[in-house]
Amino acid sequence: MTRTADADRIVAALYERAGTLHRTAVTRRVPGRDLTPVIDSILSSPLTGFPLMLLTLGLVIWVTVAGANYPSEVLARAFQAGERVLAAALSAVGAPAWAGGFLLDGVYRGLAWVIAVMLPPMAIFFPCFTLLEDLGYLPRIAFSLDAVFKKVGACGRQALTMGMGLGCNAAGVVSCRIIDSPRERMTAILTNVFTVCNGRFPALITLAAVFAGGAGAGRSAAGGGAAAALVVTAVVLTGAVVTLAVSWLLSRTLLRGAPSFFVLELPPFRRPRLGQVLVRSVLDRTLFVLGRAVTVAAPAGGLVWVLANTSVGGSTLLAHLAGWLGPAGAALGLDGFILAAFVLGLPANEIVLPILLMSYLSTGAMVEVGSLEALGSILAANGWTGLTALCFMLFSLLHWPCATTLLTIRKETMSARWTAAAALLPTAVAAVVCAAVAAAGRLLGVG
Amino acid sequence: MPSPGSVPLHLLPPGAAAKVVGMEAGGPKRRRLLDLGFVPGAVVEVVRRSPFGDPTAYAIKGSVIALRREDAAGILVRGDV
Incomplete structure (x- = not known):
């Protein structure tokens, strides 16, 4: 007898014994009608399964976007009130103007932007996601999409890590632990950034509302909102296509190898435990991710303020940076200020648009723009066209991951080289795609 | 030791049930499959x-496990439940 045959008989004997114990000790209550097979046959039919998947994605995005609007506004107003109190306190103790500028216009506003913009959508998105997880729906998505991921040399579970990335790419990268094969796990980590995260949604939604929704042209808010939601969903789907393309490329170059063993349990559907869902998603995910974002956003706000308020040779450091990045920005269908905002927004994607507005308005501090119309006219005055907006959205979708995500990748891969790859790869993709779109757009005479 | 009349699991149509009789997969894949309950004598549906496609x-030992075609091909079954 070979050793494997012996081992097999040992395992079989263990199962036999476990089965005997199970029969004597466990009594099963006669279950109510289990709907799992019925639901599964709907979810795994090509006719209904894929539309339902798209619908769920669209619904989660819409609930997050629509639901976050009001609390974001309330938080922003609270922060504005807090700023007035702090300003009064600073002038009462006789603090110099630069200190007030640095602390309030820099650090405080950076922090306020990130929290006001990011907390509400995360507090809505993560419970939605955990709910789907608890329900048992997420493994079904992996089950349905595995064939696609297998084709590009990746693992079906990558669909789940992408879903997590919609909330936050750092959380998405951590979730790649569910992929057993190191090769497929690295593929999922390197491509997670192509899933739009909550930090980037607000800028995308705003620009979509201004340019596609025609808010500036005075169309109805509801129609504009639906058009904006469609544009944003299209951006998310573009990201999924890029993810598959880059995964395919990786499995033939840097991460060569055959698809590995794939096992996925499909648990029965069950009623989600709402209390647990809330606690788990708020504590484990929202607060954790937010804490990390805040620790980078506050210093970043300070740095941006310094750059915008230190003049060398007649213009600010920020203007110098924008001038230096001008040619590259133009080639990508952007401009120097936009590229500078993306560079300075490395710590947190939420502050890219505020930094950009700050530099356009040369106010030296991040501003809160009153309305979409006002925003539209500021952008138009700075030479924005529909093509600029498209390239901005594509660059936002495809560019390097934020600092928090990069730190997480460093921690998860324990490799500086893979972390560098995780930054350079998307940057190259963003450059190629934006340059091509800009060139094609100019050729066609748009923008 | 593939016994006569056994077929690889991936050839069974949906709805069919069979008994596991052997395993051609080796290494960690074999262990993982055994851990999941694909042991000789187990009924799989x-x-x-x-x-x-x-x-x-597959339903095995009270749970439902998804396997790719080439992984299921490593499990030998016989249709006499």
Whole structure:
């Protein structure tokens, strides 16, 4: 007898014994009608399964976007009130103007932007996601999409890590632990950034509302909102296509190898435990991710303020940076200020648009723009066209991951080289795609 | 030791049930499959295929496990439940 045959008989004997114990000790209550097979046959039919998947994605995005609007506004107003109190306190103790500028216009506003913009959508998105997880729906998505991921040399579970990335790419990268094969796990980590995260949604939604929704042209808010939601969903789907393309490329170059063993349990559907869902998603995910974002956003706000308020040779450091990045920005269908905002927004994607507005308005501090119309006219005055907006959205979708995500990748891969790859790869993709779109757009005479 | 009359699991149509008689997979894959309950004598039922036809979900020892075609091919079954 070979050793494997012996081992097999040992395992079989263990199962036999476990089965005997199970029969004597466990009594099963006669279950109510289990709907799992019925639901599964709907979810795994090509006719209904894929539309339902798209619908769920669209619904989660819409609930997050629509639901976050009001609390974001309330938080922003609270922060504005807090700023007035702090300003009064600073002038009462006789603090110099630069200190007030640095602390309030820099650090405080950076922090306020990130929290006001990011907390509400995360507090809505993560419970939605955990709910789907608890329900048992997420493994079904992996089950349905595995064939696609297998084709590009990746693992079906990558669909789940992408879903997590919609909330936050750092959380998405951590979730790649569910992929057993190191090769497929690295593929999922390197491509997670192509899933739009909550930090980037607000800028995308705003620009979509201004340019596609025609808010500036005075169309109805509801129609504009639906058009904006469609544009944003299209951006998310573009990201999924890029993810598959880059995964395919990786499995033939840097991460060569055959698809590995794939096992996925499909648990029965069950009623989600709402209390647990809330606690788990708020504590484990929202607060954790937010804490990390805040620790980078506050210093970043300070740095941006310094750059915008230190003049060398007649213009600010920020203007110098924008001038230096001008040619590259133009080639990508952007401009120097936009590229500078993306560079300075490395710590947190939420502050890219505020930094950009700050530099356009040369106010030296991040501003809160009153309305979409006002925003539209500021952008138009700075030479924005529909093509600029498209390239901005594509660059936002495809560019390097934020600092928090990069730190997480460093921690998860324990490799500086893979972390560098995780930054350079998307940057190259963003450059190629934006340059091509800009060139094609100019050729066609748009923008 | 593939016994006569045994077929690889991936050839069974959805709805069919069979008894595991052997395993051709080796290494960690073999261990993982054994851990999941694909042991000789266990009854396995083909539950459904994914929309693209692969992977396939199998009911084994009270749980439902999805396997890709080439992984299920390593499990030998015989249709005499």
